[in-house]
Amino acid sequence: MSLGGIPSQGSAVLRPPIADSWRRSRLFGVEPELDRGAISIGEVDPRSRLMTAARPVLDQLVEQLTGTRFSILLADRDCRLVFRWFGDRGLQRQLEEIGVLDGSQLSEGRVGTNALGTPHESRQAVEIHGQEHYADALKRFSCYGHPIRHPLTGRIEGVLDITGESDSGNPLFGPLVKRVVGDIEQLVLESARACERRLFLAFQQATHHRSVPVAVLGGDLVFANETCIEHLRPADPTLLRTLLPQVPERGVFDTRLDVGDGISLSVVAERVEGSTDGAVFRIAKSQSSSRKPAPAAAKTARSVLITGEPGTGRTTEARARAGVDDPVVLHAAAALREEPRAWATRFTDLVAQPRTAVVLDDVHLLPESLLPLVGEALDNPESARLLLTSVPSDAMSPAVAAIAARCAETVTLAPLRERLDDLPAIAVAMLRDEYPDRKPHFTGTALAALRTHPWPGNLHELRAAMREVSRLPYTGVIDLAQLPPACRGSSRTRQLGGRELAERNAIVTALRASEGNKLRAARELGISRTTLYRRMQALGVTDDCPLL
Template sequence: MVTRRRRYLDGVQLAPGFSYAEDQVGTNGIGTALEGGQPMHVFGHEHYAENLEDLACAGVPIHHPITGKIVGAVDLTCWRKDADPLLIALVKTTADQITQGLLTDSSAQEYELLQEYLRACRRTSGIVLALNNDVLMMNEYARRVLDPGDQIVLLGQAAEALASGRPGATEVELPTGVTARMHCRPTRGPGSSGLGAGVVHVKLIEASAAPVTDAAIPARMFLPGLVGSGALWLRGCGQVEDLHKSGEWLALAGEPGAGKLALLRAVHQRHNPAAGLHVLDAAEAAGPDWLTSARRELLSATGDLVIAHVDRLNARQLHVLSSALREAREAGRADVLWVAATLGYRRRAGHLTELLRFFPSTVELPPLRHHSEDIHELVPFFLRKLSLRGRLTCSPEAMQLLTRSSWPGNTEQLWQVMRKVVQSRRSGEIAPKDLPPECWSVSRRLLSPLEALERDAIVQALLDCRGNKARAAESLGMSRATIYRKIREYAIVIPAT
């Protein structure tokens, strides 16, 4: 019997090394007890996963008697047919014994440190840390706004300041470029010297070299009207600029919204502003005159010509356009006209083989998620364009959300997000709550209009309920299992409580 139960538990991965978090497995004794913070009994069909319906589980979270934080859970699992009301009583008793053991092991110094930390949290909504040789406490706000690398540096500096007995203010340069002002206050509990233990208040201040929060300092423009210093972005810009200088016709590939047309306009503005820039959009090729116009431009225009979205043309249209390109080449038009065609990624452009013969080089622009460091320059650049006299800036917390998003719509999507923000906030500092729901998602695909509406409703409910998934599900009229599935499906970053 024991062997059969063990084989069954191994089969459903109820074993060390596997996660039974509720957002991964659905309702179950372990994950649901941890999520709800209270004793939980899950019987048979109450499990979300069908392969757990033969089991009954009773779980109780264990709260640390000093910090009050959940440090684990006790779970008892048996066959559904063997379940008994005493199951939950037994697991509660076990959890109480573990909690008492934790209390016995806790020292008076730790208790004093906890009390100082709680008092500090009540007095401020900013970043609060508390630490000694064995205990580390960090409030939710700190975990939310500080990158892991910044947390490590701050904790190291705080530990060093407390151990050396140097209270007072210290400025720390963090890896992300933000400067933090740190105030360390040692605790002096009963029987403690106070060295190496204390509470730390942290305030993020503007870094003189960082463009994140200072809209008055314009980012350096590599080309007119463009910003960005990421290696992949600059390489693409440099390749396009070199091909324009050489006069070689170019195919420029990249995801929608990556900035292909903006880059071509900037190169034209720098190197050939006196001549005309002609743009033909193949998205409008359904009209009967588009191909005629394209041939006329190829045979008579001078300066620079951009044929956008050539991958949207059908086979007949591609053949006609290829014939016009051949005619222009044979007429020596390459000497007076530079032509660039834009398209999606070339690995998807097999049907364009005939057309691409007239473009010796293809340059690929990276999607925004591959040079996300440029968001720190793009956001203030867009805000200066959209807000009156640059009176609107972006807070570090909001910037962290923006840089964490994957931006399936690329730079164009970021621009549209900034436009939405400016409609509701015209001055001051942008906070996370000012950002639209799409910024709380890290989905790497563009959603359909219906999916976007559903995602926005879920994000708004989570914001309204301060990250409480159970209350958010209830407000939306959906089950907890459904909201977990949707959170995973849309890759929603759950706001911290």
């Protein structure tokens, strides 16, 4: 029920911060009958900056609450549970039954109004008692939650919560949680300053020779010398952050990084000793990335099948391989709109000209009654060069697959999500198509976002996104804020490394093939459904992913 637009529970009007939270919960689509499956489980780092700073303070709080019927819960900046303590076994069982486990994601978007998710969303401390919880399963508890902010940046680092049964609330817990959070924030500050000193010393040591391109990244800090910035153009040093998860705790990480404009860099990285997430990156050399030239027209087979997902450039590839400046493109879909005999006559007339090249676009859409005509043309050595485009072989009907098998050559185009090394150059080329006189450059954060977007529409979707970018006032530099909102991704996915990106793309592809059925997708991937849920959350794959 509601009164004057204000959500209410029974006859009592909710307090303003609770009413706001209920509105958000409804917008998130949370149901009062909490589905435990909505609470995803992910991996947590017990040695994170937050846990390192909070551990001694939490140990003292545990001593104070030992023997009580309360619990202590700590969530990280993603509202994922990284610490749990229970003063009572019964309370522990109750909370675990509804999914309060290590690694649980307890945001408002998952479970509605609660003392971890609501402070995380509102950035304010909150008390939530009994019926003020949105989900029915939480109404038996009273909770006190307070956000933990980084003292320098103001960014949310986590949320601390004390929870007990609804009839055991204590007015002193609000001030207690506030004091404990203050102690944690002070240790976060001291830890950050110590880490910053280590990063700066590492940068000084690495740049002893000024000519060596060096960048040091950790937390929110980036140190880079001028030589490094020059090498990383048209991107910027923050692009290296996408490689951070792949740098081992010990040893050296060596890879190549495409920064756009055909520039590929050799990057060597190693961890900064004493830091949790800092690394030194050395740019060993820079060279133009080599691309294989398109097959020469003289070497093109007389019949070619070009397969790929929609939007991968099948027709463009067919035109390039036709061997003539202006090949004839005949759309198979036209046979669905016009009289079949008229289409058949036009096709027969075209392939009867041996010195021409005919692109039969989307052959998988051709009515089955017309497929024998295509088969005859493929078998006839006197007919025109024939280039067929189609969906991937596993999506063809048996009749189309039989025709496709008669082509002398098959070319398979990879989806854009599997061509991440080429993506920056493709995006720049598309922008230059719109404005040939411009030379746009992407920042590292923008490139990282483009790399982590799933691109369900492949090149068509990328071109639409670049068209939107081209309409903005031209500054020469394209940052994250200038990308269409759908392409910006989250901070977590933008920091994924190459191996994690590959895993994420495999999951997205499996979910797409199974039409969102997670059980079928898990079987396709050879993992359990529970593991799939965990990896989806860890890799930022959501139920509303554009590919689903």
